[in-house]
Amino acid sequence: MxxxxxxxxxxxxxxxxxxxxxxxxxxxxxxxxxxxxxxxxxxxxxxxxxxxxxxxxxxxxxxxxxxxxxxxxxxxxxxxxxxxxxxxxxxxxxxxxxxxxxxxxxxxxxxxxxxxxxxxxxxxxxxxxxxxxxxxxxxxxxxxxxxxxxxxxxxxxxxxxxxxxxxxxxxxxxxxxxxxxxxxxxxxxxxxxxxxxxxxxxxxxxxxxxxxxxxxxxxxxxxxxxxxxxxxxxxxxxxAGKLKPGSRAWRGIGGPEAILAGSCSTATRRQVEHHAARHPVLAIDAEAVIAGKLAPETIVAFMRENEGRQPLAYSSSSPDEVSAIQTRHGREKSAHALESFFAETARALVASGVRRLVVAGGETSGAAVSGLALDAVTIGPEIDPGVPALATLGEKKVALALKSGNFGAEDFFAKALDRLGAQA
CATH class of the missing domain: 3.40.50.10840 (Putative sugar-binding, N-terminal domain)
Known part of the structure; x- marks a missing residue:
């Protein structure tokens, strides 16, 4: 290295x-x-x-x-x-x-x-x-x-x-x-x-x-x-003559798809709005998550019912709404509850057969990767500036896109799923 x-x-x-x-x-x-x-x-x-x-x-x-x-x-x-x-x-x-x-x-x-x-x-x-x-x-x-x-x-x-x-x-x-x-x-x-x-x-x-x-x-x-x-x-x-010629081959992974968005950034909220006009979406009630009234299985059922239609589940509230939730429940409690929820949801989605997973938001992406217990991924083609397609190493074959909240064009979600499945 x-x-x-x-x-x-x-x-x-x-x-x-x-x-x-x-x-x-x-x-x-x-x-x-x-x-x-x-x-x-x-x-x-x-x-x-x-x-x-x-x-x-x-x-x-x-x-x-x-x-x-x-x-x-x-x-x-x-x-x-x-x-x-x-x-x-x-x-x-x-x-x-x-x-x-x-x-x-x-x-x-x-x-x-x-x-x-x-x-x-x-x-x-x-x-x-x-x-x-x-x-x-x-x-x-x-x-x-x-x-x-x-x-x-x-x-x-x-x-x-x-x-x-x-x-x-x-x-x-x-x-x-x-x-x-x-x-x-x-x-x-x-x-x-x-x-x-x-x-x-x-x-x-x-x-x-x-x-x-x-x-x-x-x-x-x-x-x-x-x-x-x-x-x-x-x-x-x-x-300096230290790089080997050629590059690793990267092939996309086909199969059921899901999108999770947990960023409150302006870019992600615009992407959610753009996607919602064309594909099925499900809003995640943060209050219900914190109270333990919303289970990951609800998200999994929604994704599988809408397989092939690029379904999206999101908790991308405005900064004011996030601030109000943090005031009511405490910043650490709110963050921990949502991160745990996304970790469990990502794990349940892959266990149910999802093979293409797009995640928006730094903390949400970290939670999803932790939930999947991934060790490493190889790097594929760029989807939008700063966001590559990823593929897991080992037996558990999953294609991923982990997007920082502020990155990506309005049509990022649909484009990401297409790129993750591309056999290039």
Whole structure:
């Protein structure tokens, strides 16, 4: 294994796995395996990039650090030459962490400073200028992310936000330097390291900027950012003659289908509305779930009754509705009840014969994967930017799409099911 990724949630892990597998336009991608949790055994012999999916974004910082260091240890034992700490392209975190604490812990473990911190992902509208993160034409804290139920992002100045989470100083490589190319970026990172900056926010407005950043980091032991930061990394290994020719074959899986949506993001709610106009949908009453009055079997029965019609079950309420539920029942109790429900539902769906499963929402995807007790998946073709088709390893053959709440076009759900079944 050449490259190891530590991702702080499951959908983000699929996102960067997709980036590494396809490579930048016209360049060779890598043979990628996505692992759910820290593997108990060695990686497959043909794996060039291993992506470890953790659920560490919203847990206490100490726990996130501990999990991430254990993931680092496993990746280093597989021979990884470079490590990427992957977090959300909207920098989802709280003033206490977990990006800063985990980033600094990995920096200390690898004895490096001047580590890139760049969540930019232009293909989905995330750009970084003068250290400020934009979502399309809006500052992060005016984009709707300020209402996130778990990690409300109330400040677009990532230097200021990251400094609140960090012990060391936080640097900046502004776009005026980034646009000069990889040599200028590398020099700026070296200067930041000499000043003692462990993490350095690096501006990026275009994919060319991300590729230049990747080239500047060809010899870096540690990089951090969103999935876009990985765009230029396969090319570095290819240029060094370390990638094997060709790529793993990927074939879709046919069979009964189901869609689960648990994100309250604007994008997912639009996708649910679009799908509902054309296919059968079932609203999941969060109050009934919390009270124990709704069983997974109800969802399974709905899906099987509508087999072949792309059925969808969703609990994608508005932020105000989610906030009201959390006020009545408590944030932790509400989240635990819904995650447990989706975990049990995913397990019951696959046990009933479902072989194509689309899940929307980071926490919901994590719950579904946990419910299915999956160890690893291979990476297939891209469905929409940042969302690949996945196929399980081993005897239990299931095709999956794990979508971050804010990703995907309006017709994502139908398109995802078609791609999961494609025999390409």
């Amino acid at each position: 050449l490259l190891g990724v530590i991702a702080d949630d499951f959908t983000g892990a699929s996102d960067i796995a997709n980036t590494l597998a396809k490579g930048a336009q016209g360049t060779q991608g890598m043979a990628v395996t996505q692992y759910f949790g820290i593997p108990a055994k060695a990686a497959e012999a043909d794996c060039e990039a291993g992506v470890i999916s953790l659920k560490s974004r919203s847990i206490p910082a100490r726990e996130a650090v501990d999990l991430s260091l254990k993931a680092l240890d496993w990746l280093l034992r597989q021979g990884c030459e470079q490590i990427v700490f992957k977090y959300c392209s909207t920098f989802d975190s709280t003033p206490e962490g977990n990006i800063g604490p985990v980033g600094e812990a990995l920096s200390d473990a690898l004895s490096v400073k001047g580590v890139v911190a760049c969540p930019a992902f232009p293909a989905t509208g995330r750009t970084l200028y003068q250290g400020h993160l934009f979502v399309h034409d809006r500052l992060l804290n005016e984009s709707g992310l300020e209402n996130h139920p778990l990690n409300p992002m109330t400040d677009a100045d990532l230097r200021r936000w990251l400094k609140r989470q960090s012990k060391a100083t936080v640097g900046l490589v502004p776009w005026a330097l980034v646009r000069k190319g990889d040599s200028a970026i590398k020099a700026a990172l070296t200067e930041a390291a000499e000043k003692g900056d462990k993490l350095v926010i690096v501006d990026a407005l275009t994919e060319d900027d991300l590729i230049a950043i990747g080239k500047a980091c060809a010899d870096a032991r540690l990089i951090s950012g969103g999935s876009g930061i990985a765009m230029g990394l396969p090319q570095n290994f290819a240029a």
